[in-house]
Amino acid sequence: MGYRMGASAERELIKMLERAGFAVVRSAGSKKVDIVAGNGRLYLCVEVKSTRRGRLYFTAEDHEKLVSFSRRFGGKPVIAVKFVNNGWRFFLPDSLKREGKSYKLDLQSREYLTFDEVIGRQKTLEGVVGDET
Numbered sequence: 001m002g003y004r005m006g007a008s009a010e011r012e013l014i015k016m017l018e019r020a021g022f023a024v025v026r027s028a029g030s031k032k033v034d035i036v037a038g039n040g041r042l043y044l045c046v047e048v049k050s051t052r053r054g055r056l057y058f059t060a061e062d063h064e065k066l067v068s069f070s071r072r073f074g075g076k077p078v079i080a081v082k083f084v085n086n087g088w089r090f091f092l093p094d095s096l097k098r099e100g101k102s103y104k105l106d107l108q109s110r111e112y113l114t115f116d117e118v119i120g121r122q123k124t125l126e127g128v129v130g131d132e133t
Contacts, residue, residue, distance in 0.1 A: 009050035009082040010034055017044075020119050032069040035080075042120055043075035050082040055106035058096070063103055067093050078118055081105055090118045 010026055014035060017024045022037040022044075035046040047066045049056055058079060070077035079091040089105070089112040096103040096111070 009080075010048045012082070013046070013048055013080055013088075016115060017119070020115075020121070022119070032065050036073070036075065038075070039119075043073070044078055044118070045070040045073055045075040046078045046080050048080045048082070049105070050084065052084045054083065054086075054108070055104060056081065057099075057102040058105055059102050060098065063093055063096070079105065080118075083107055088115055089113075090115065 014024045014026060014037075017035070017037045020039075022039045024035060024037040026035055027033055033045045034048040035044070037044045037046065045066065047058075047062060049058070066077045066079065077093050079093065079096075081089050081091065083089060086107055089107070089109070091105055091109075091112050096105070
């Protein structure tokens with residue numbers, strides 16, 4: 001992902017989070033995470049990626065940095081991927097399957113959340129079904 005395309009995706013996601021009522025900080029240079037956001041009840045630590053392809057690989061090192069920082073910060077780790085011309089997909093690190101030295105994220109995966117699910121505005125189908133039992 002080029003710097004310009006990545007920075008543009010980060011700014012777009014920041015606007016989405018702010019419209020949803022979150023206070024947001026972008027981490028320039030992204031040492032650990034790209035975005036930290038909170039609304040008083042939910043705190044997110046977000047790594048943002050963007051690609052024109054239907055897939056991308058997330059390194060095991062980046063995975064560990066995100067999970068480790070989120071754990072120390074007390075936030076929910078999220079990998080936000082903007083698939084150009086196909087929209088956003090949000091992945092939780094624990095749901096990813098490792099392939100060698102990285103994790104594959106793609107449009108065909110069913111292991112993703114929508115923006116509304118990530119921010120708690122909408123429950124996942126599993127969450128809805130789980131509430132009824």
